[in-house]
Amino acid sequence: xxxxxxxxxxxxxxxxxxxxxxxxxxxxxxxxxxxxxxxxxxxxxxxxxxxxxxxxxxxxxxxxxxxxxxxxxxxxxxxxxxxxxxxxxxxxxxxxxxxxxxxxxxxxxxxxxxxxxxxxxxxxxxxxxxxxxxxxxxxxxxxxxxxxxxxxxxxxxxxxxxxxxxxxxxxxxxxxxxxxxxxxxxxxxxxxxxxxxxxxxxxxxxxxxxxxxxxxxxxxxxxxxxxxxxxxxxxxxxxxxxxxxxxxx
Amino acid sequence: xxxxxxxxxxxxxxxxxxxxxxxxxxxxxxxxxxxxxxxxxxxxxxxxxxxxxxxxxxxxxxxxxxxxxxxxxxxxxxxxxxxxxxxxxxxxxxxxxxxxxxxxxxxxxxxxxxxxxxxxxxxxxxxxxxxxxxxxxxxxxxxxxxxxxxxxxxxxxxxxxxxxxxxxxxxxxxxxxxxxxxxxxxxxxxxxxxxxxxxxxxxxxxxxxxxxxxxxxxxxxxxxxxxxxxxxxxxxxxxxxxxxxxxxx
Numbered sequence: 001x002x003x004x005x006x007x008x009x010x011x012x013x014x015x016x017x018x019x020x021x022x023x024x025x026x027x028x029x030x031x032x033x034x035x036x037x038x039x040x041x042x043x044x045x046x047x048x049x050x051x052x053x054x055x056x057x058x059x060x061x062x063x064x065x066x067x068x069x070x071x072x073x074x075x076x077x078x079x080x081x082x083x084x085x086x087x088x089x090x091x092x093x094x095x096x097x098x099x100x101x102x103x104x105x106x107x108x109x110x111x112x113x114x115x116x117x118x119x120x121x122x123x124x125x126x127x128x129x130x131x132x133x134x135x136x137x138x139x140x141x142x143x144x145x146x147x148x149x150x151x152x153x154x155x156x157x158x159x160x161x162x163x164x165x166x167x168x169x170x171x172x173x174x175x176x177x178x179x180x181x182x183x184x185x186x187x188x189x190x191x192x193x194x195x196x197x198x199x200x201x202x203x204x205x206x207x208x209x210x211x212x213x214x215x216x217x218x219x220x221x222x223x224x225x226x227x228x229x230x231x232x233x234x235x236x237x238x239x240x241x242x243x244x245x246x247x248x249x
Numbered sequence: 250x251x252x253x254x255x256x257x258x259x260x261x262x263x264x265x266x267x268x269x270x271x272x273x274x275x276x277x278x279x280x281x282x283x284x285x286x287x288x289x290x291x292x293x294x295x296x297x298x299x300x301x302x303x304x305x306x307x308x309x310x311x312x313x314x315x316x317x318x319x320x321x322x323x324x325x326x327x328x329x330x331x332x333x334x335x336x337x338x339x340x341x342x343x344x345x346x347x348x349x350x351x352x353x354x355x356x357x358x359x360x361x362x363x364x365x366x367x368x369x370x371x372x373x374x375x376x377x378x379x380x381x382x383x384x385x386x387x388x389x390x391x392x393x394x395x396x397x398x399x400x401x402x403x404x405x406x407x408x409x410x411x412x413x414x415x416x417x418x419x420x421x422x423x424x425x426x427x428x429x430x431x432x433x434x435x436x437x438x439x440x441x442x443x444x445x446x447x448x449x450x451x452x453x454x455x456x457x458x459x460x461x462x463x464x465x466x467x468x469x470x471x472x473x474x475x476x477x478x479x480x481x482x483x484x485x486x487x488x489x490x491x492x493x494x495x496x497x498x
Contacts, residue, residue: 072480079398091388095388100391100394100483137383142341144393144396146349147393231320
């Protein structure tokens, strides 16, 4: 028993640090952990392809994963660059439907693999977990609505400006940050060619941000916010949204 | 009691025909219905604006509603045209966050308004309903992933081709259908100007579909599928996805 505990501990630790499982009891957590695995992946490994049936819920614990789409004709687009801790393409897993996007590591990653059958079984006896997943799906849905608004209403340079504003905010320094990905990958994520990405960086110098190599420096945050038409309510990224069930009915 | 039943019956009927509430017991259904209202809206009424806090879950029973986004600078984009029966922007309602899109009727509509407090209260005692909502959120999430893939990987003419293929399939005749919206609205929904919409219609004549006025006629479905690079698995629209909880854990 003690040996078993020791073997499980990295997996239990990974589950414990996943907001999704905050509502899960210790027993249920150990039950999930006993069937789950924390795996290391090298850079550039394919985790699954669009069209594959999901077998696990993947939770990114460390590293970066890209989600991408491709047409039969060969065009490809990076739709998302995931950072920890994030469960990816949970929708496909929950409804046992083929993935709509492919997943690939862009750097070495630690990923928790939770067998789908085990997770879905847990939902049967754990309404709290179901509510947590519902809140998480709602947050992810709203993330995609923002993405569509970005694609429909912002120019490439405005999308880059918004990305850089968020990057510097996340970094916490409020003035400077490092690009977390190479420019080619970032251009693809933002729906731009490398050439239009370079042009956008030049254009943004007049709008309050200077990018040199991987260094991002905000020189006029107010100008940059105006340029990308930032809405303080609608453009703010949300985390850990919850379904708030009223205390009395 | 009998009088009360009669007054409730259109609301109960509307709830009963909403897939979301299939898992709700008769008692719970009557409890929801007692606080809900089935309302008529004229054409061009604003139901809510982006930034508003949700008070109700809106369920479209009859008519068409457009969801749109706007920037402070005044650009606007139609992101979705909803058809019955569909709960709209459920994510905002469930997590009690401001709407990210505005909703407006584009023709006379019947809409069921379910007070949010009442719905969230129902979740506390009804794990089946929570699971149903989770399945519905997953379906809606996958719908947006397809939308993003469309915007990123398909040309305007390919997006129109895919739309027309689906339209004719939904109509069931497999050869012909009527455009359900005027061309200006449809162009906006597909992310095109009226001019590029007209050009796309001309272009599509060589790819197996003829649009004259509001009449759509598929002349070569295989050519049209190839033109828009239809993927039989990934592009098929899903309905009523469910979280399938295994029968034994």
